[in-house]
Amino acid sequence: MSDTSLISLPPAAEAELVRRLQARDESAMTLFYERYSAALYGVIFRIVKAEDESEDVLQEALVKIWHAFASYDPSKGRLFTWVLNICRNLSIDKIRSRQHRVGSRTQGLDDSLTAQRQAAPTSFRPEHIGLQEITKKLVPEQRQIIDLLYFEGFTQSEVAEELNIPLGTVKTRARTAIKVLSKLIR
Amino acid sequence: MENFQDYFESGILEQYALGELSPAEQAEVEAKAAAHPEIREELAQVQAALGFYAEAHAITPPAGMSERVLTNVLAQIAAPAANTSLRNEVDAVAAQVAPVAPEAGVRPMYAAPAEAPASRSWAIAASVALLLSLLGNALLYTNWKSASSELVALQNENSRFATTTTVVEKKLDDLRQENQVLRNDEFHAVALAGTKAAPSAHARVLFNAATHKVYVDVRSLPALPAGKQYQLWALDKGKPIDAGVLTVATATGEGLQHMKDIASAQTFAMTVEPAGGSVNPTLTTMTVVGNI
Structure with missing residues (x-):
């Protein structure tokens, strides 16, 4: 993945990739996979937390992305944002159907956070952009909220309920955390 | 702001x-x-x-996973008939549409680079049109399916109704005949009263001396043991003549029953006989009897 981060992938390169994918150039799919699979797999794995199921979701997501490319509108957002959302949605659907199967709707917060802490160190690449920086810059409360929102698929109201804090506080912390993150990009 | x-x-x-x-x-x-x-x-x-x-x-996907996923994904997006058939149709439509573009009237000098986007937009337009048409067809097909299943339901209902009507008409015809018999002055009503064996038994015979037709009309008869049937007899100058056996429906008083023709009689009587009737009456089982 060299030093080019996906969110700062040169617009021309992204546009070219989108053009080829929308023209249904199958070889572009391999290129797409090389560029995006680590980021997508990282998100899927942190949500789903099981390797075999993550593999299923990744595969399903890529097929879905391929077939949905016609509906991707570059003017509405970056390619990375769009594909991330597809992967997040599929992953969240996966854990919800699993929780539904097991019968308990929401996992206990402690369980989910422990699971996440255990899951995280397996194979993330510490040399990769920003994770240490993020850990340094985000206060634990902010990080916890972002993790619940982003990796656990909680809504802001669910986070408020889970952490027993006002919804307004959740909104403020989430916004502040996102501001901190966007400063780190530059 | x-x-x-x-x-x-x-x-x-x-x-x-x-x-x-x-x-x-x-x-x-x-x-x-x-x-x-x-x-x-x-x-x-x-x-x-x-x-x-x-x-x-x-996280870089673990070793082996990338090959598996990429192979499966490429196989799925390349091969499947279900997904590509639509694609092929779209491409076919696009291919038909595309050649028209260069021939159409004035062509700008910088058309060469513009050609690809133009045919692509044609292809997109064609795809959209085809998709809309497919959606429309799917909708029509669904409507047609539900309409045809409703039709089948209606046809079933209709044939059930026709059967009911036939049954009702037959019953009506029976009643009309009975009515004719009952209103006909030529028929002579013979009241049959219960014997000592069955004092509460009561029936009528309608006898037409001119046409020799005999009808029986039960008001009340004792229930029969299994394997037995009531049999009607006409007595002509003391000699018993078989007038036929009563159906279960008649014996329970559901309606008139047309019996065998009798040329001449002075008395009618009913006995209990083995199912199917006997040649000669079992006089000990006589239930009702009456004179003309």
């Missing part, structure tokens, strides 16, 4: 980026972002920040 600040503070852009909003709310945010560059910029920042966060958590 002030009111945008309030809008940003509401946290709706974060909710949008995290996929928390309903489709209607999403559309609203998209419309606002399209109308106001400030909102578009803010939303892009939120999305980029989350993308950055996601990317910071990247």
Whole structure:
């Protein structure tokens, strides 16, 4: 993945990739996979937390992305944002159907956070952009909220309920955390 | 800028980026972002920040997984008939449409680079048209399916109704005949009263001396043991003549029964006989009897 981060992938390169994918150039799919699979797999794995199921979701997501490319509108957002959302949605659907199967709707917060802490160190690449920086810059409360929102698929109201804090506080912390993150990009 | 600040503070852009909003709310945010560059910029920042966060958590898929996933994905997007048949149809339509473009009237000098996008937009237009038509067909097909199953249901109902009507008509015909018998002056009503064996038994015989027709009309008869049937006898000058056996329906008083023709009789009587009737009456079982 060299030093080019996906969110700062040169617009021309992204546009070219989108053009080829929308023209249904199958070889572009391999290129797409090389560029995006680590980021997508990282998100899927942190949500789903099981390797075999993550593999299923990744595969399903890529097929879905391929077939949905016609509906991707570059003017509405970056390619990375769009594909991330597809992967997040599929992953969240996966854990919800699993929780539904097991019968308990929401996992206990402690369980989910422990699971996440255990899951995280397996194979993330510490040399990769920003994770240490993020850990340094985000206060634990902010990080916890972002993790619940982003990796656990909680809504802001669910986070408020889970952490027993006002919804307004959740909104403020989430916004502040996102501001901190966007400063780190530059 | 002030009111945008309030809008940003509401946290709706974060909710949008995290996929928390309903489709209607999403559309609203998209419309606002399209109308106001400030909102578009803010939303892009939120999305980029989350993308950055996601990317910071990247994990290279374990060895072997990439090959499997990529192979499966390429196989699925290349091969499947179900998915590609639509694709082929779209391509076919696009191919038919595309050659028209260069021939159509004035062609700008810089047409060469523009040609690909033009045919692509034709292809997209054709795809959209085909998709709409397929959706329309799917809708029509669904409607047609439900209409045809409704038709089958109606046909069943109709044939059931026809059967009922036939049954009713037959009953009506029976009643009409009975009515004719009952109203006909030529018929002589013979009351049959219960014997000592069955004092409460009561029946009538309707006898037409001119046409020799005999009908029996039961009011009340004792229930029969299994394997037995009531048999009607005409007595002509003391000699018993078989007038036929009564059906179960007749014996329970459901209606008139047309019996065998009798040329001449002075007395009618009923006995209990083995099912199917006897040649000679079993006089000990005589239940009702009456004289003309």
